[in-house]
Amino acid sequence: MKKYLLNKFINYFNLIYKKGLSYGLSGNASIFEKNKVYITPSGFPKEGITLRDLIKIRLNERVELLNKASKEADFHLWIYKNFENIKTIFHAHSFFTNIYFSKRKKIPEDEVLKKENILIISKKNWKEKIKSKIKSKTKLVHVKDHGSFSFGKSPDEAFSILDHFENLCRFELLKSEGLKIKEAQTLIKEIYFNRDTKREFSKNLLWFIEEVGEWLQAIRKGSKEEIKNETADVFAWFLTICNLQSIDLEEVFKEKYFPLCPKCKKSPCHCHNT
Numbered sequence: 005m006k007k008y009l010l011n012k013f014i015n016y017f018n019l020i021y022k023k024g025l026s027y028g029l030s031g032n033a034s035i036f037e038k039n040k041v042y043i044t045p046s047g048f049p050k051e052g053i054t055l056r057d058l059i060k061i062r063l064n065e066r067v068e069l070l071n072k073a074s075k076e077a078d079f080h081l082w083i084y085k086n087f088e089n090i091k092t093i094f095h096a097h098s099f100f101t102n103i104y105f106s107k108r109k110k111i112p113e114d115e116v117l118k119k120e121n122i123l124i125i126s127k128k129n130w131k132e133k134i135k136s137k138i139k140s141k142t143k144l145v146h147v148k149d150h151g152s153f154s155f156g157k158s159p160d161e162a163f164s165i166l167d168h169f170e171n172l173c174r175f176e177l178l179k180s181e182g183l184k185i186k187e188a189q190t191l192i193k194e195i196y197f198n199r200d201t202k203r204e205f206s207k208n209l210l211w212f213i214e215e216v217g218e219w220l221q222a223i224r225k226g227s228k229e230e231i232k233n234e235t236a237d238v239f240a241w242f243l244t245i246c247n248l249q250s251i252d253l254e255e256v257f258k259e260k261y262f263p264l265c266p267k268c269k270k271s272p273c274h275c276h277n278t
Contacts, residue, residue, distance in 0.1 A: 006037055007055075009159070013092065014055055016163040017044070021051035024194055025170060026096035031151065032074040033094045035159065036084045039063050046074050079131050083155065087140060090155045092162040097151040099190055100174035105148050107181075112172040117143065117165065124148070144169050185254040192243040200244055208248060212241040 034043035059073040121143040156162030219234040265273040
């Protein structure tokens, strides 16, 4: 049973990176089972982590002696010692959640996650602040500029809370500000990247070219609604091509075209017509 639970924990932790909820060396996680805590290592590429990579700690062990464990191991142990209902902790740097709280103070909520389940704090002395404010009903803590901690009685619950809150923040952000290029590209990656990588790149490119053809046909003979729909399809497939080529469209566009014409260095452009 223990191995099954640990494997489930590993699968959900890796899913955090596959879905873009965290990246690179950032993030950590732990699971509490029979007076032992299994925690991710420090300074270790997190995506693709295996069961063998986990660090095992006794609940009352002196964390400072375990330099291989996550630097936040002391916080994880404190949570398990003080909240019997928490058995899994995931810490991630979710894209839309981080953006949302860099601009907004209002806590997004719905029937699943309500305000009383969520704690938002600033980064300075964040551990002490959490310890003084957290309650048994707290399901998620977001530390501004440091990411989110989700708490659950199982890996399934902890992951679902983290993923659900990311979607809440994304919805509120897009509703108030609209969709920017980087956010659109991230959205397309989350939805289609796993499927698109299973095809040869040339097949994805042919899909894109076909969509461009349908867009041109709509411009020639279609209605306004058809043109709008085909334009959205072309943009989505173009973002897919960028994702498959590891191109950050917003960044390369800014590098070349922001804030002036790349040729004449003026705005509006003063280049001679060719």
